[in-house]
Amino acid sequence: MSGFSEWLADVKDVHAPEALAVGLPTKRVESWKYVPTRGLARTTWQPANPKATEQFALTGGQFVNVPATDGLTVSDTALTASEQKRIDGINQAHGFGLTQAALENARLTLTVQKTASVVLNLHHLANQANSAGFSTLLIRVEAGAQLTLVEQFESTDVDTANLSSLRCLMTLERDSSVTHVRFQAANTAAHVFSNLDIECGENASYRLQTIEFGSKLARNDIYIALAGREASASVNGLAITNGSQYHDTHLAIDHVVGETNSEMTFRNMVDGKGEATFNGRVLIRKDSQRSATEQSIANLLLSESARVNPKPELEIYADDVTASHGCTVGSLNKTELFYLKSRGLSEADARAFLQYAFAEKIVEEIEHPDIRELVETQLLGELKHGELIAELKESVDV
Secondary structure, eight states: OOTTHHHHHHOOOTTHHHHHHHOSOOTTSGGGTTOOOHHHHHSOOEEOOOOOOSSSEEETTEEEOOOOOTTEEEOOOOOOHHHHHHHHHHHHTSHHHHHHHHTOOEEEEEEEOTTOEEEEEEEEOOOOTTEEEEEEEEEEEOTTOEEEEEEEEOOOOOSSOEEEEEEEEEEEOTTOEEEEEEEEOOOTTEEEEEEEEEEEOTTOEEEEEEEEOOOSEEEEEEEEEEOSTTOEEEEEEEEEEOTTOEEEEEEEEEEOSSSOEEEEEEEEEEOTTOEEEEEEEEEEOTTOTTEEEEEEEEEEEOSTTOEEEEEEEEEEOOSSEEEEEEEEEEOOOHHHHHHHHHTTOOHHHHHHHHHHHHHHHHHTTOOOHHHHHHHHHHHHHHSTTHHHHHHHTTTOOO
């Protein structure tokens, strides 16, 4: 039995019986090997109630206040065959996918019209204690269009477990581009699930910048298909994990055709009894000649009880490709510590400054200035001696 059993028993969705039969994923499911599902199973989840807000928001599993913006339309049309196939794949991946499908509260389909330029700010409001919301967002970016999607998570305290799960499908037509920024600073009892499925057409460009600070358990499943020639994808990510937090990212970039480019850079910084998992997979298929990829994964452990589970994967079946790959796990660099201490910093201050420098290499890449400032403030607040770092960062070259 899972924490969703009573809820699933009351709904009429066709996926509910299978979700009940399969149950939540266990450690026997490889992609969920490290996920602490005990809290999910022991909480008796109930449907969340939407909150009042004037923002474009996801609250209680519902989308509210969809903006009326030039170049953006809300569509009531049925899913395309490709979209349905992608949704079905997410549903059938494991028991949580089936649960998401059965308990979905709302589905919103947005279209960014040809050659339009649209900015969307989606606010994730915290659900109530012991409540959960499930939703799906489909975004169609037509030829030549540009979209900036910014997601921010409310950090309002909730006493006990709360859950929010969003599936987001994007289809980028030829010559379109998307910049996607996620800043997850949810409350310390939150369970946050995100599933991104991105398909890039000819000469389309997708850039994701994701920052994880908050939540008790955060799980991100990201799949990017470079399905048209000259398509490109770039993913930059940072997870700051402390206390008993668990952050989990599964990222796959699929070079479906040739002459495509990808880049992933991800950093985990883990302290206390925190744990982080990062599975980064790049697939270059047999006929995807003249493709290029870069993969860099760095993990910083700050305590003896901190844990990190990195799993980089690079599968290349073509012979005319350019690829680079790197993954590191370690503690703070002793030479750099010695250098900073020789400049007059204490041991504690030097350690804090190097932690800041490790994270800042990702933060400085965030294109959205307001989000970059929020992340910078949060980062300095998370680190010990943050006020001193703010004073020193302009004068000390690490």
